[in-house]
Amino acid sequence: MGVMMKMVRAGLFATVSGVSLLVMAAPGAHATGMPQLDFHNPLVTGQVIWGAVIFLGFYLVLSQVMLPRVGRVLEDRSKRISGDLDVARAAKQDADKAVAELQQARKDAMAEAQANLQKTLDAEQHATDQKLADISARLTAEIADAEKRISAEKAQAFGTLKEIAADTTQALVSRLTGVTPDAQLVAQKVDGAIAHRNI
C-alpha cells in the first residue's frame, strides 16, 4: 500500500510538474513562433469573445429556427406515413370484412342449394316410392288373381283327370274281363287312389 501510494504520489508530482513545465514553456514556444500560443496578441484572445458571440448566434438560429424546421418536415413525413398506413390498414380491414361476408353468403347459398336439392331429391324419392308401391300392389293383385285362376284351372284339370281315369279304368277292366264294372265303384276307387298318391 505504502509503495503504491508513493508511486501514485510520484506520478502525480511528475504530472503536475510536467504540466507546469508545459505552461512555463508556452512563452518559449511563442518565442520560437507558434502564433496560437502568442497570448499577448489581442487577436488571439479576441477569437474567444468573437467565437462565443458567433457560436451563441449560430446556436440560437439553429435551435430556434433551422432545426425545428427540419424536425417538422421529418415529423410531418412520419405522421403522413403512419396516417397512410392507418388508411391502408383500415382498407385492408374493410376488404377482409367484405371477403368474409362474401364467403358467408357463398356458404349460405351453398347450404340453401343443398337443402333445395335434398328437398327435390326427397320428393322425387317419395314419388318413386309411391309409384313402386302402386306397381307392386297392382302386381300383387294380379299375381293373386292369376294364382286364383291357376288353382281354378288346376281344380278343373283334376276333375277332368278323374273322369279320364275312371273312363280309362272302365275301358281297361271291360276289355280285360269283359264285364263292365260299376261306374260308381270305379269312381270311388280312383278317388281312393288319388287320395293315396296325394296328388
Add this chain to the structure above:
Amino acid sequence: MAGGSSIDVLGQFELRPVLGGLGEALRFSQSPLYMILAACLVLAFLYFGMRPAAVVPGRFQAAAEVCYEFIHSMAVDTIGPEGTAFFPFIFTLFFFILAGNYIGLLPFSFTFTSHIAVTLALAVMVFLLTVIVSFKVQGFRFFAHFMPAGASMFLAPLLIPIEILSFLSRPVSLSIRLFANMVAGHVMFDIFASFVIMLAGFGVVGDVFAIGPIAINMALVALELLVGVLQAYVFAILTCIYLREAVAH
C-alpha cells in the same frame, strides 16, 4: 520550421486584423470571419436544403435530413431520452467544428480550429455545461462521480485523486486533440508544398521529383477530409458521453 529559412509552416496560423484599424480595435481577425462563414454555410445548407420541405426529399434535402438525423440519433442514443434537449447544442458543436475543419482545407483560407484558444474555449464550454447540468440533475451526488460505485474503501485515497484528475483533464484533452490534429495536418501540407517549391529550384530533375510531394499532398487532402470529420465527431460524441454522465440519476 527549424531547418530551411524558406519554409514558414507557422505563418498560416498568423492572425491578421480584418478591415485594418477597425478590426484591430474590435480584435476582429480572419478567425472570427471564418467562424461566421462556417456558420453561414451550415445555415445556408440547411435553409436551401429544407426549402422544398418535400415529403419525398430530393438529394439536397435528403443530405440536410441525414445531417439532422445523424446528430439526433447520436445525441439520443448516447445521452438517453434527455438527449433531445441537448441535440441543438451537439448539432451546433459538431457542425461548427466540421465546417471550420473543412473550410480550412480550401487554399488561402484559415482554419480557426487550429487555434488552441478556440478549441480550449469550446472544450471549457462543454466542461462547464456538463458540470452545471450535473449539479442541476444530481445535486451534491455529483461528487459521487469521483468514487466509482462498488470500489473498496481501501482504494478511495487512490481512486479519488485519479478520478478528479481525469475529470479535470477532460477539457485539456478535448481541446488539445482537435487543435493538434488540425495544426499537424496543416503543417504537413505546408512542408510538402514547400518541398515542391524548393525542388523547382533544381531545374528539370527537381520538376520531376516534385511530383512526389504533390502526390503526398493530394493523399493528405483525403486524409485531412477524414480527420476533419473524425475530430468533429470525436468532439461531439465525447460531449454526449460527458452529458450522459451528467444526466444519469
